[in-house]
Amino acid sequence: MKFAYNIKTCFGMQFFRYVVAAVMIVLCFPLSLLAAEGGEYIAIHKEGSGKIVLALNKLDAPVKEESKLAQRLDAIIYDGLDFTGLFTMISPPLNVKNNSSRENIVLNFGALDSVGAAVYAGGAVTNTSGTISLDMEVYDTAGAKLLFKKTYNGKNVNEQQLRAIGHAFCADLVELLTGKKSIFGSKIVFVSNKTGFKEIYECDFDGHELRQLTNSHSISLTPALSPDGRYLAYTDFSSGRPALSIRNFSDGKTVTVGKSGVSIDPGWRNSREVATTLSFEGDQEIYLIKADGSISRRLTSSKGIDLSPSFSPDGNKMAYVSDQNGLPQIFIEDLQSGQVSRLTFSGRYNTQPSWSPAGDKIAYTTWENGGEINIFTIGTDGSGLKQLTESAGENESPSWSPDGRMIVFTSNRQGSKKLYIMGWKGENQRPLLQSDGEQMQPCWSLFCQ
């Protein structure tokens, strides 16, 4: 019960602070009651129940020099919470605090209620000899009570550290209100040709902190991060042929699966095993490979192209592409029983399956008769087919966020291929980042720091 642990942590921390600082008057609640409050929010904010109206206050900076710091953190926290699509963000009413004393905050819950805010969040930031402290408080309007209170510390004033601090708060808030792990801390790997060569890049979930991961001056394609973020698997042409490379971030070493034929388009089953298409036995089949590059076993055995494995969250089922019926369609194999069933029957050319971390849906692309490529989602039982993109050129390579609420994809709707983001129902489609050249084949990691 992760959110209960969080509250326990914050209680421990605030008791310590109370003893040391004796500054804030803290509203303490029995653990079970607060847990119940969190549970209410979880019950209310199940999928489809609408956004949470959040009044986010600007951070106090007790010392004038820290006001710039406060402004930067304001933007980081606001943008982060806004990105999730979970909240309707509003400014708190001017009379939200009943008095002006910082040490004794009493919120005007009536004023919050009158502007429709369900939750209020605010706090202060201080800089003590280079150590940044962000003190945050979150209140529930309806119950007129504190939901949680926590301090976040960072060692430096640089953008990366400030983002880490701000996003740590965002993560706690989202996890408290939804009961699920958030996207804060997750990364997206993708291909970009901005240097003139197709290389692998990484960015944060919101498109910031761009980092180049390969520099082979060749062709690098289809990157995939292991769920724990320790390994990067990708298709690498540096040897002259498309081979599978697996890089270990902890020691920087890379292994190559050196089989004849192609080795392409990897998909991780868990943090130790990755599946990919190999053709060294004559036909293109999907094989399971360990992170050290050794082959475990073959997973498919049908004539023709088998490609693009994507696993269910428990690793027991695999969605993949097969052209055994002519043009490519998506199939699901139960890895325990070996049973294979066809998933897609609508559309003549269906590829690029991506299994939602929530477990219940698969996103994929259909190449339409008119030349467009569109992204669809379908239930894992084949029901509930839903089209997410339309009349927007070629939309490819969908990849789910770790919480299953968003999808990153490639679109050339404005000319060249760029990365786009949308909600899981196809809402709010917008570019993820601005960069030269083309960006494509994104893969959203599961792990969060």
Add this chain to the structure above:
Amino acid sequence: MKRKINGIVILALMVTAGCSSRSAVTAPEASGTQAPSPKISSSVTPSETVALPPASAPASLSGYGFDQWQNGPLGDVFYDFDSAVLSTDAQNQLKQNAAWLENNSANKALIEGHCDSRGTSEYNMALGERRASTAKEYLVRLGIASPRLETVSFGEERPFDTGKGENAWAKNRRAHFVMKK
């Protein structure tokens, strides 16, 4: 003069070969009622066709297998959309290529499989490999030793014609021959 006569002979043989094999091999349409397969119809074997035309160089460096992107001794072969099946023209080109390889037994070749930019790129990487494999297997059936022929796929990553439309796309759906040292 002699080369010109050779050219006419080759042309005549190609026409004859084309007629005889047309009924034996059909190229399935891209609507895909069957999976693209690297297997060639078994009714077409070297012993049934006419003798390979003698040639130490192609009859001309233009025509089916030769264009601005291919002027080596071995001509490229082209494929239909979403297909790795060899058309009659493709088979004839491969016969020419086999003849040259027969007469130049020290040479090795790399066969690159390519696709046009439509569809999705991972699938095209696999399709490109099937095209290269199909061309290689045909040459091996004609008697060229397998170790002399290496295959690789570039999918849609290294297009020849970067334009749009069927004219450009058709030029990219090929098995491209590169001589190796």
